[in-house]
Amino acid sequence: MLDPRLNSSWWVLRLAYGVVPIVAGLDKFTNLMTRWTDYLSPLAVRVLPVSASAFMHLVGVVEICAGVLVLTRFTRLAAWIVGAWLLLIAVNLLTTGHFFDVAARDVVLALGAYVLAQLTLVREAAGAPAAAQPGLATARHPA
Amino acid sequence: MLPRRLGPSLWALRTAFCVLVIASGVSRLGAPGTVGHVAGGIEVGVGVLVLSPFTAAAADLLTGWLVLLALSGLVGGGHLDVAAQDLLLAAGAFTLAHLTRVNEREPLDAASRERRTRTM
Numbered sequence: 354m355l356d357p358r359l360n361s362s363w364w365v366l367r368l369a370y371g372v373v374p375i376v377a378g379l380d381k382f383t384n385l386m387t388r389w390t391d392y393l394s395p396l397a398v399r400v401l402p403v404s405a406s407a408f409m410h411l412v413g414v415v416e417i418c419a420g421v422l423v424l425t426r427f428t429r430l431a432a433w434i435v436g437a438w439l440l441l442i443a444v445n446l447l448t449t450g451h452f453f454d455v456a457a458r459d460v461v462l463a464l465g466a467y468v469l470a471q472l473t474l475v476r477e478a479a480g481a482p483a484a485a486q487p488g489l490a491t492a493r494h495p496a
Numbered sequence: 497m498l499p500r501r502l503g504p505s506l507w508a509l510r511t512a513f514c515v516l517v518i519a520s521g522v523s524r525l526g527a528p529g530t531v532g533h534v535a536g537g538i539e540v541g542v543g544v545l546v547l548s549p550f551t552a553a554a555a556d557l558l559t560g561w562l563v564l565l566a567l568s569g570l571v572g573g574g575h576l577d578v579a580a581q582d583l584l585l586a587a588g589a590f591t592l593a594h595l596t597r598v599n600e601r602e603p604l605d606a607a608s609r610e611r612r613t614r615t616m
Contacts, residue, residue: 359502360595369587373580386576457519458581463514465588468505475499494598 355479363476366469367428370435374420381413386425392455429473436466498599506599509592510551513558518543546592552600555593560584 380386389412390405401408418440422431441460446456498506521539524532542561545554562582569579 356598358598359499360539362591362594365590369584373584377577377580386500386563386580389577419546454520454523455578455581457516458585461516461588462581462584465584465591468502468509468588468591468595471502471505475501478499 357424359472359475363469365473366465366472369425369437370432370446370466370469370493371420374383374423376420378416378418378420379412381409392442392446392449392452394445397445403496406464416456423469429477432466432473436463436470438476439466497601498595502595506592506595509588509595510546513555513589513592514543514546516543517546517558552596555589555596559586559593560588562589612615 365471370405377386381389393405393408397408398405402409415438419435422428423435425431427495440463443456443459446452452458497514517539521536524539525534527536542554542557545551546558563586566582566586567578568584569575576607593615
């Protein structure tokens with residue numbers, strides 16, 4: 354049985370890591386929160402085959418998909434994707450030569466995604482049916 | 497007790513928040529302005545507290561602080577992306593507080609465990 358405090362942590366992390374990427378992803382098309390292309394490394398801009406704004410639209414689609422996936426039953430997989438994504442964003446920010454504070458926060462957020470993946474695993478294990486545990490089912494419900 | 501699998505998660509969150517908050521506080525202390533210095537001092541204090549035996553209380557403080565920062569960012573209208581980051585960090589600090597409390601709880605004694613098994 355899972356401790357209720359772990360369950361509430363899972364829900365808070367799941368909602369936060371589901372909703373915020375969706376909002377941030379949608380904003381890649383509107384730039385209401387910030388001008389996202391400012392965060393793109395000059396190195397990346399040189400390498401990209403498309404314009405910075407077009408690339409940001411692609412980033413937005415990925416973030417929306419990842420956020421939606423977190424809110425589905427594939428939370429654990431999505432948490433790994435979000436964590437890796439946040440680390441990539443941190444690397445991009447480091448190569449800009451600015452925004453080191455934002456990069457550091459993204460690394461901590463990636464750790465939060467890792468914790469969400471681990472909590473999901475523990476939660477799934479705790480919720481497994483008794484029949485899945487060898488010996489236990491037959492001891493309680495003898496044939 | 498905390499499931500064994502979550503041990504590294506607790507350790508990682510604790511270390512990460514300690515380093516992040518102390519670095520942020522030191523950065524504020526280096527900038528001009530009394531308000532920034534006071535905020536920086538508080539952040540360094542909370543960062544040290546995260547590594548002390550009072551991790552859960554420090555994580556509660558951090559959660560409240562980050563939610564306030566996010567709200568002020570949302571109300572002020574500037575740096576909404578940073579406000580969104582603050583909300584995610586607050587969720588992480590909230591989790592750190594809960595993982596710490598679950599970890600510090602005494603393990604169930606044999607009689608309690610037996611009663612719990614019977615009621616399941």
